[in-house]
Amino acid sequence: MKLHPILRATAAAALCGIAGLAAAQTAPATVGEATMVIGVARVTGVDGASRAVERGTPIRVGDKVETEAGGHVHFRFVDGGRLSIRPSSRLQVESYNHSSQDPALTAIKFRLEEGVVRSITGSWGEAARDRFRLNTPVAAIGVKGTDFVVKSDSDRTTASVYTGAIVLSPLTAGCVVTLGPCRSGTEKLLSEDMKGQMLELNRQQTSPQLVPLVDLLAQNRRVPQIADSVRPDKTAVAEASRQDIGSDKAVMTEARSAGVVAAGSVAPPPAPAIPAPPPVVEIPPPPPGPPVVAQLVWGRWDWTSVPVSDTFSRRFEEAMQNGRMGTVANGSYGLYRPAPDENALLQTNEASANFRLAASSAQLFVPDMKPPEPVAVNGGTLSVDFSRATFATQLNVSNRSIGANTLQADGIVKPNGVLLGQSGNAYIAGALSLDAKEAGYFFEKAFPAGNLSGITLWGR
Numbered sequence: 001m002k003l004h005p006i007l008r009a010t011a012a013a014a015l016c017g018i019a020g021l022a023a024a025q026t027a028p029a030t031v032g033e034a035t036m037v038i039g040v041a042r043v044t045g046v047d048g049a050s051r052a053v054e055r056g057t058p059i060r061v062g063d064k065v066e067t068e069a070g071g072h073v074h075f076r077f078v079d080g081g082r083l084s085i086r087p088s089s090r091l092q093v094e095s096y097n098h099s100s101q102d103p104a105l106t107a108i109k110f111r112l113e114e115g116v117v118r119s120i121t122g123s124w125g126e127a128a129r130d131r132f133r134l135n136t137p138v139a140a141i142g143v144k145g146t147d148f149v150v151k152s153d154s155d156r157t158t159a160s161v162y163t164g165a166i167v168l169s170p171l172t173a174g175c176v177v178t179l180g181p182c183r184s185g186t187e188k189l190l191s192e193d194m195k196g197q198m199l200e201l202n203r204q205q206t207s208p209q210l211v212p213l214v215d216l217l218a219q220n221r222r223v224p225q226i227a228d229s230v231r232p233d234k235t236a237v238a239e240a241s242r243q244d245i246g247s248d249k250a251v252m253t254e255a256r257s258a259g260v261v262a263a264g265s266v267a268p269p270p271a272p273a274i275p276a277p278p279p280v281v282e283i284p285p286p287p288p289g290p291p292v293v294a295q296l297v298w299g300r301w302d303w304t305s306v307p308v309s310d311t312f313s314r315r316f317e318e319a320m321q322n323g324r325m326g327t328v329a330n331g332s333y334g335l336y337r338p339a340p341d342e343n344a345l346l347q348t349n350e351a352s353a354n355f356r357l358a359a360s361s362a363q364l365f366v367p368d369m370k371p372p373e374p375v376a377v378n379g380g381t382l383s384v385d386f387s388r389a390t391f392a393t394q395l396n397v398s399n400r401s402i403g404a405n406t407l408q409a410d411g412i413v414k415p416n417g418v419l420l421g422q423s424g425n426a427y428i429a430g431a432l433s434l435d436a437k438e439a440g441y442f443f444e445k446a447f448p449a450g451n452l453s454g455i456t457l458w459g460r
Contacts, residue, residue, distance in 0.1 A: 028060040031096040032077035039071035039087070064092040067115070081108070081122025086217070089115020098124040106131045107179055113137065116151045116216055121164070130180035130303075135171055138203045142167045142181030151216045160198040160216055165191035167331045168199045168208045183303060185365025185372070185451040186444075187331030194326060195342055206446045210328070210420070210429060291459025293358045295433040296440045297324060297336045298455050304332040307374050310361035312457065327418055327431035328442070333455050335440050337433050346417035348386055348436035355382040355439050355458035362454025364399055364447070375399040375452060380407075382439060382458050384432070389413045393428065393441070395456070401449035409443075430456075 028046055034057040041053040046062035053065070059075050067073060067089050075083045077096065085091055090113040099105035106128040110119070112135070121143055125132045134141040136152035139159075146164030150157065159168055169175065169187035181187060186207040190199045194210075201208040298312065299319025306313070313319075313333060320326075324336035325344075360377035380395035391413055398404040409424030413432070419441055421428035430441020439458040444451065 028062045029096070030058045030060050031093065032059040032075050032081075033057060034059065034073055035076045036072075036074040038073070040068040041071045041073040041085070042066050059093060061093055061096050064090065066090045077122055079122035079124040081125055082120040083110075084118040086116035086118075089117060091115070091117055096124075098128070100127075104131075108132045109179060110134045111136070112150055112152050114153050116149065118147070118149045118217070119143075120147045133179045135176070138171055139201050139208070140169050140171045140175040140178075140182040142179075149216045155203045156200065158198060158200045158211075158216060159190065160213060161190050161192050161194075163192050165189055166199075168201060169331065170201060170206065170208075181303065181331065183305075183331070185453055186446075189301070189329040189331050189334065191326060191329060191334065193342060194329060206451070207427065207444060209427070290358045291356050293438050293440075293457045293459045295337055295435075296431070296438045296457060298440065298457070299326075299334045299336055300332060305363065305365075305372050307361055307363045307372065309363075309374060309377075310455070312359045313361070313455065327416075328429045330429075330442050330444070330453070332453070333442055335431050335442070335455075337431060339434060343416070344434055345415050346386075346413070346432060346436055347434055350436065351387045352383065352385045353436065353460070355384070355460060357382075357456065358459045359457040360395075360454065362397060362443075362452060364401055364450045364452050366401065366450035373399055373401055373450070375402070375454065377454065377456070378404075380456075384413060384436070384439070386413070386436070389415075391419055395426075395443065397452070397454075399452075402447045402452065405447075407443055407445055407452075426452075 034053050034055055037053050037055055042050050043053055043057065043059065044050045044064045045060060053073050065073065065085055067085055067087050069088050071087050073085050079098065092111045092113070094111055095107040095109040097105060097107045106124060108125050108131060119134060121132065125143065129144050132143045134150060136150065136157045137154045139152070139157035141150065141159060144165040146166055147162040148159060148166050150159045159166060167181035167187050167189050169182040169184055172184060175182035175184065188199055188208045188210070190197065196213050197210045198213045199208045200211045297314060297319045299316035300306065300313045301316060316334065319334070319336045323338055325339040325342055327335045327337060329335065357380050362375035362377055363372040364375050365372050376398050378396040378398060380393065382391065382393040384391045389412055390410065392410045395407045397407060407426040409421040409426050409428040411419060411421040411428065413419055417432035417434060419428070419430040419432065426443050426445040428441050428443045430439060432439050437460055440456060442455045444453050
C-alpha cells in the first residue's frame with residue numbers, strides 16, 4: 001500500500017524525531033564549559049570527533065582535553081568546580097555525576113595522562129568527598145575539599161596542595177575503577193598545613209614520599225592563575241641540607257647496679273664474739289613506667305583502619321583543638337602539637353637527648369583486600385643530636401607473617417622540629433614538641449607479606 005505524500009513526510013519527520021530523541025538520551029552529559037583559552041587546545045569526544053577549544057566550548061563526560069605547547073585552558077563545571085589544564089597536557093573527564101537523593105550515585109573522576117593540572121573542588125565534590133578521584137598513569141589521588149596541583153608523566157607523579165588535603169597512593173589494579181582515596185596501606189596524606197612539602201611517586205616505588213616543595217606551575221608563571229582561587233604560598237620552606245651522620249649511633253643506656261654493703265664487726269676480746277649481721281642488699285628502684293606524653297597528639301581520618309593497639313590516637317577534629325597545628329601525616333594519621341603559628345621553631349639549649357617509647361601501634365596491610373594483621377612493637381630507641389640536627393632510631397617489631405624484625409632509620413631534624421628519615425631500612429617522618437621534650441613519628445616498610453605501617457610517641 002502506497003502512502004499519501006503528506007503521510008510519508010509526516011512519518012519521516014516522526015522517525016527523525018524519535019532518532020533525535022534517542023541520540024539526545026544517549027549523548028554524554030554537558031558538565032561545564034571553557035572560561036579561558038590561551039594558545040591551542042582541542043577536545044575529543046567519545047565519538048572520536050575533535051574540536052578546537054574556545055571560550056564557551058562545552059565539556060562533556062568522556063571528553064579528552066589536549067593542550068599544545070603554550071596552550072592553556074580553564075574549565076568551570078556545573079557545580080562550581082574548576083580545572084586549569086596547563087601546556088602540553090592531556091586529561092580526560094571520566095565521570096561527573098551527582099545525586100542529592102542517593103550520594104552513592106555521585107562520581108567525579110579525572111584521568112591526567114600527561115602534563116600539569118590544577119583542580120579546585122566544586123559543591124558536588126565537597127558534598128561527596130569520598131567519591132572524587134584523579135588518576136595518573138602511576139598514582140590514585142583522593143581529595144578532601146581541595147585546591148591542588150598534579151604534575152605527571154608515564155613514570156612519575158608529583159602533587160602539591162594549596163588548601164584542604166589529598167591522599168595519594170600507587171595506582172594498583174584494585175584502585176583503577178574505585179573512587180575516593182585508595183586505601184591499600186601505602187597511601188600518604190598531604191594537607192595545607194604541611195608547609196614546604198609535596199608528595200612524589202615513581203613507578204618503581206611502593207609508596208609515595210614527602211619531598212621538598214617546588215612550584216609545579218612555575219613553567220607557566222606568565223599565564224594568569226585562576227583568579228578567584230586561593231593563591232599559593234610563594235615562600236616554600238626549603239628542605240634542610242643533607243648532613244653526614246657519624247659512625248657512633250649508639251644510644252646511651254642508663255646503668256643501674258645494686259651495691260652490696262657488708263656490715264658488722266667483731267667485739268674486741270675478751271668479750272664474746274658478736275656474729276656479724278647478714279649483708280644488706282640495696283634493692284634497685286623499679287624501672288620507670290612509660291613516659292607521659294601530653295603535648296603531641298595523633299589525629300586519624302575517618303577511613304583509618306584502627307588496630308586494637310591504637311588506644312591513643314584521636315579523631316582529627318579533636319586532635320586539632322586547643323591551638324594544635326599539624327606537622328607530618330600519611331594517608332591515615334597526622335601528628336599535631338601546640339604551636340603559636342605555623343613557622344614556630346624548636347627551642348632547646350641541649351646538645352643531645354635520648355627518648356623512651358611511650359606508645360606505639362602497628363599493623364600489616366596484606367594483599368587481596370584481606371583485613372590488616374596486628375603487629376607488636378617490642379620496644380625501641382630514639383636519640384636526637386641537636387648540635388648536628390640529626391636523629392637515629394630503631395624499633396623491634398614482630399608478627400606471624402613477617403617474624404621478628406628491627407626497623408632502623410637515621411635522618412635530619414629541621415629547624416621547626418620535623419624529623420625526616422634519610423637512610424635505613426624503613427621510611428620514617430615525625431616531629432618533636434617545640435620544647436624538645438616529646439617526639440612522635442610514623443613508620444612504613446614494605447615486606448613480601450605486605451606493607452607495615454604504624455605510629456609512635458616518645459618522652460623523656
